[in-house]
Amino acid sequence: MNRTVSAEESTISQDSDSPPKKKTGEIKKEALRPVKSLEPVAQDNYECSICLSWLKEPVVTKCGHRFCKICLEEWRTKKNSKCPLDDMNLSVDDIFPDNYTKREIENMRRSFPDQFEPPNQIFECRFSTISCDFKSSDPQEVENHMKNEYKEHIDMLLSSHLKSQYHTWEPSEKSPTETANKVTLFQQQTTRELINAMYERIVVLEQQNREQELKIAKLEQLETKRNGILVWKFEDFRKKFETMQLNPQTMYYSSECYTDPNGYKFCARINLSQKEKDCLSFHIHLMRSDNDYHLSWPFIGRIKITMINKDPTFNQTDILMSKPEIKAFHRPPEDISPRGFGFTEYAFINEIIKRGFIDNNDCLTIKIEMNIV
Structure with a gap:
């Protein structure tokens, strides 16, 4: 189909006080002290x-x-x-x-x-009271020891706890069999308490570990959104197409992406063409971000749009160059610029389905690459 590039409109200072200047004499200086003839006090x-x-x-x-x-x-x-x-x-x-x-x-x-030459201060491990004999003149070495040897410290805690429990228990004057049974029962009870305490600690550590994994995954996901490449998986394609047919004003927007970590923010939009009701319209919109104040406007760059086919050899690729005179590439006045740049008639629905652009999960995948020139 013959497609033309369009730029259409969608329907849709704080003063910083400088830090106060430090006053003269902010460094505390001791008053002149009398010096005895035989003592080397610093004058x-x-x-x-x-x-x-x-x-x-x-x-x-x-x-x-x-x-x-x-x-x-x-x-x-x-x-x-x-x-x-x-x-x-x-x-x-x-x-x-x-x-x-x-x-x-x-x-x-x-x-x-x-x-x-005062003697060096020696720092001990906090577990020195339970047999850890690590010492160092460098407090950072002690902190590293605490982080790296936590398993050994847990073993020390368990051993110390068992010993303290056994030492505070005093056998009564009863038969050896009854005494042995009580000792065994006491040992079992103490062991269960330790196991329960350790289990609770393990649950807490696993929860903290899971939270860290989620944070890392979120950072990795954020990083993938800042490389100028947006892969939009338009899921439930047939259902959304029916929705757009019932309400032609319905528009679907992708998630946001950045051209680079400190670059331009953009997203994509899909809706039905106003001229051809069985044809998709596809546009790129710039978005407002905290980076806008230091960026050059209007945006000047290349936009590559690829509709992914089941067979990669049949991918459909379009390459567009920005045009400074078009408002769509100027600094966005709103969260999403009301003006988009792309195709009012991007692809017919029956061709998208017939030519294999919809995968087995009823998903249309479009890859957008924006590069600054």
Whole structure:
């Protein structure tokens, strides 16, 4: 059939306050402390105003303030290039090594080494009370140990629970047979309680695992909708065709898709042709999205529409190029642009069925690809 491309109409600032400027002296600086003659307490001139500790690789700024070299570099990288104390702009050329202060601190370090090299803090596993002997000076290593060794920790909990139950039980002065029976009964009861507790925990973990799987599936599904390819499975084809015959104004829309993760949002529409009542009309509609403000308008690109046949060699493919003068490619004024671009007479119903475009599940599949040029 001779088809013509059409662009038809369907029937269908917030001010952001800048973060407040940090005031001078936001870094808490201790008052000058008296220094005893034999104690190496850090004086102001030996103390970094950022970490409030002894200066390490001291540097001095053009405004006369001293800091650890690493502390000041991190400050300039993560916050701003101003002096932390008086907000004076600092460039790399305005920061100088303070070798005199470095020598003074080294002399004090040799005289009082314990004041400069405090012992490393040791962190224990939270299950140390039930026989886990893992220790580390790095708290992150302890956290990783907790995550990776949870099975061993559960075994420790079970063993510890059983031992505590056995230790708190005291046998009565009765016959050995009766005592043995009570011990066995107690063991069975304790075991059942543990099994029930573990079963409840397993149910909770399985539920959490299922929730994570659903989240991952949702993210994967979202990702497939952001590659410029929309595969529309128009199910219950014959039933929907009857509905459109009874009400010619009925229109069916596909799900939305994006040309890329930060690109144009679009969907497709199917309805009966206004001229040929046994012919389908097919159009593409741009949709409003959060990406619109940074996109170039009108949309300029190529649209490839493929009607999938049972035999792929008989697929019907149409390639269209956008036209800037057509309103359908301008920024959508509504959630779905009222103007669409496509075919008012796309395909006759009997040809769609006869030529094998409807699969065994009464589904018509149309693939739409939109690429920015």
